[in-house]
Amino acid sequence: MLLRKTGRVFLNYLLKNTMAETKKNLFEYTEDSIKSLDWKEHIRLRPGMYIGKLGDGSSPDDGIYVLVKEVIDNCIDEYTMGYGRTVEVTIEDKQVTIRDHGRGIPLGKVVDVVSKINTGAKYDSKVFQKSVGLNGVGIKAVNALSSYFKVSSFRDGKVKEAEFERGVLTKEHKETKTDEDNGTLVTFVPDNTIFKNFHFISEYLEKQIWNYCFLNAGLKIIFNGKSYISKNGLLDLLTRETNADSNPDGIRYPIIHLKGEDIEVAITHNNDYGEDYHSFVNGQHTTQGGTHQAAFREAYVKVIRDFYKKDYEASDIRGSIVAAVAVRVVEPVFESQTKTKLGSLNIDDGGPSIRQFVLDFLSRELDNYLHKNPSIADALKKRIEQSERERKDLAGIKKLANERAKKANLHNKKLRDCRVHLNDEPPAKGKQEFYATQQNTTIFITEGDSASGSITKARDVETQAVFSLRGKPLNCFGMSKKVVYENEELNLLQHALNIEEGLDGLRYNRIVIATDADVDGMHIRLLIMTFFLQFFPDLVKNNHVYILQTPLFRVRNKQETIYCYSEREKQAAVKKLGSKPEVTRFKGLGEISPDEFGRFIGDEIRLDPVILEHGDHIQHLLEYYMGKNSQERQEFIINNLRVELDTVEELVG
Numbered sequence: 001m002l003l004r005k006t007g008r009v010f011l012n013y014l015l016k017n018t019m020a021e022t023k024k025n026l027f028e029y030t031e032d033s034i035k036s037l038d039w040k041e042h043i044r045l046r047p048g049m050y051i052g053k054l055g056d057g058s059s060p061d062d063g064i065y066v067l068v069k070e071v072i073d074n075c076i077d078e079y080t081m082g083y084g085r086t087v088e089v090t091i092e093d094k095q096v097t098i099r100d101h102g103r104g105i106p107l108g109k110v111v112d113v114v115s116k117i118n119t120g121a122k123y124d125s126k127v128f129q130k131s132v133g134l135n136g137v138g139i140k141a142v143n144a145l146s147s148y149f150k151v152s153s154f155r156d157g158k159v160k161e162a163e164f165e166r167g168v169l170t171k172e173h174k175e176t177k178t179d180e181d182n183g184t185l186v187t188f189v190p191d192n193t194i195f196k197n198f199h200f201i202s203e204y205l206e207k208q209i210w211n212y213c214f215l216n217a218g219l220k221i222i223f224n225g226k227s228y229i230s231k232n233g234l235l236d237l238l239t240r241e242t243n244a245d246s247n248p249d250g251i252r253y254p255i256i257h258l259k260g261e262d263i264e265v266a267i268t269h270n271n272d273y274g275e276d277y278h279s280f281v282n283g284q285h286t287t288q289g290g291t292h293q294a295a296f297r298e299a300y301v302k303v304i305r306d307f308y309k310k311d312y313e314a315s316d317i318r319g320s321i322v323a324a325v326a327v328r329v330v331e332p333v334f335e336s337q338t339k340t341k342l343g344s345l346n347i348d349d350g351g352p353s354i355r356q357f358v359l360d361f362l363s364r365e366l367d368n369y370l371h372k373n374p375s376i377a378d379a380l381k382k383r384i385e386q387s388e389r390e391r392k393d394l395a396g397i398k399k400l401a402n403e404r405a406k407k408a409n410l411h412n413k414k415l416r417d418c419r420v421h422l423n424d425e426p427p428a429k430g431k432q433e434f435y436a437t438q439q440n441t442t443i444f445i446t447e448g449d450s451a452s453g454s455i456t457k458a459r460d461v462e463t464q465a466v467f468s469l470r471g472k473p474l475n476c477f478g479m480s481k482k483v484v485y486e487n488e489e490l491n492l493l494q495h496a497l498n499i500e501e502g503l504d505g506l507r508y509n510r511i512v513i514a515t516d517a518d519v520d521g522m523h524i525r526l527l528i529m530t531f532f533l534q535f536f537p538d539l540v541k542n543n544h545v546y547i548l549q550t551p552l553f554r555v556r557n558k559q560e561t562i563y564c565y566s567e568r569e570k571q572a573a574v575k576k577l578g579s580k581p582e583v584t585r586f587k588g589l590g591e592i593s594p595d596e597f598g599r600f601i602g603d604e605i606r607l608d609p610v611i612l613e614h615g616d617h618i619q620h621l622l623e624y625y626m627g628k629n630s631q632e633r634q635e636f637i638i639n640n641l642r643v644e645l646d647t648v649e650e651l652v653g
Helices: 004-024 039-044 063-082 105-117 138-144 202-215 234-242 289-308 314-320 352-372 375-409 431-438 448-458 481-484 488-497 520-534 537-541 565-577 594-600 616-627 631-640 648-652
Strands: 086-092 095-100 146-155 157-164 170-173 183-190 220-223 226-229 256-260 263-269 276-281 321-326 440-447 463-467 510-515 545-548 553-556 561-563 582-585 608-610
Touching: 004 063, 004 220, 039 138, 063 086, 063 095, 063 138, 063 183, 063 202, 086 202, 095 256, 105 138, 105 146, 105 157, 105 170, 138 183, 157 431, 170 448, 202 220, 202 226, 202 234, 202 648, 220 463, 226 448, 234 263, 234 276, 234 321, 234 463, 263 352, 276 289, 276 537, 289 314, 289 321, 289 352, 321 352, 352 375, 440 448, 440 520, 448 488, 463 488, 481 488, 520 537, 520 545, 520 594, 520 616, 537 608, 561 565
Parallel strands: 086 220, 276 321, 440 463, 440 510, 510 545
Antiparallel strands: 086 095, 095 183, 146 157, 146 183, 157 170, 220 226, 256 263, 263 321, 545 608, 553 561, 553 582
């Protein structure tokens, strides 16, 4: 017995010391531990640092749109400097072609400009005084993240071309003569090993192109053969966003349009809840705002209070506002390479602060405008006072509801939260990686315990939260905001998202409605979307709301399993696997095991974005789908009613 015990002790000693030695060797810090990555290797290894989140194209801030933007930004910089009034953009399937008519890249530097990091003309502020990009990174990131990349520079009757694959030069053409106009032509195909199952959504691209036109009056962009041009800048933008041309009753007064040196604003109020801002810096759409947007919100409140000589609440002044603000800043500092949030404090080195610059402009121009247009000033005052009355009417019930929600949040079984949130402050180190992680924050809104249970077990606890509904939520169409506080479930959802005071505190970048693909599931989708559109339309307008696609069928044999999202995909899978594979139809989310579910909410997640198309008016949409049985809706159902019959094979299977 003693011998055995001694032997065990000796073996444990040996094992412990061997493991310690192995661990020591594993983490030994030597010269070999220091690695230097090539520029393209680093971009491909850490793409989030350069283009934000990757995604499959279902979100407007997915990487594939950033790639398009980076190329167009260079075209816009040429236009801003006075060269090239037309940009041609063609996207066919997954290939992007962009041609400008600027000066063209100097022929001797064509390869360097697209393949050597920190190479470009924008370090000299005299050449590109107020350009979008200053770091010399954007076009290199496009090159490194494309399976095919070609650049052609036309300059003074000569052309220089180079081709790349994932950032590696594959063919450099000699300079030749050409009859083409000066300018640059870039063709690329995003790498599908990085952007998995990606697709371009035309609505996102169209909005992106319109923004370029609104910010560069007179610029013509031809996108897939269709021309886009704006004459009135931000006035045209707000007219389009509010549908003021087709629905003038949708806004409370004509759009206020003010322009100055390095600043332009457009302002109106509508009948929706919330605040709706469109902010830009040097032509870049800052979707997450920044110092200029914060300055505008603060300055607008001060000017309005001073004009009416009343100490209105800031929330009443800004309630239902729709505004656009664009500024030009010398060498802007953004909080990430994707340039979605401005961090600059000053307009120029040694110049005024952005805060003071915006305040001075509005104090002068907006004040003058309201004095000269008393009817607009009166309409604005009525809108503010209406918001004030609504807020006071809600005060009592709001207080009680919030107290109830706080108690519920302590033991909120409806919400299974994640660790990282969109509104979290970034750490001192690793800010870029943290921002990229924030973009992946997601909350799934599910129906019933079984579905939420599967998602909860399969989710990524770092970035994915789950909110479980108890049956069908209330149809809140036509109701006042009072119902949000009176209905416990809607109030808890509001608190889970942290949107009571607007989108500034939104906790998740993506709000995903995850319901069954049956009649009841579709109805719940409509009810949730009605809630958002009625009381928080900014969530939809700013592309935060999605529908989760889940497979309808599983087709498998002993060698392979294929998940299918449509009848067509199922038929293709059956044909591929042959020999009568096993076909399973999923009737609901609760039937899918957590192990399987992990695949559908991971890297291969399929999301359908909820998009408001141009011309859609929220109240008209809600009236049609969620109002009382209208004759128009009845006729549509009768004319489009279809009966789906199971095939013989399905019935037998």
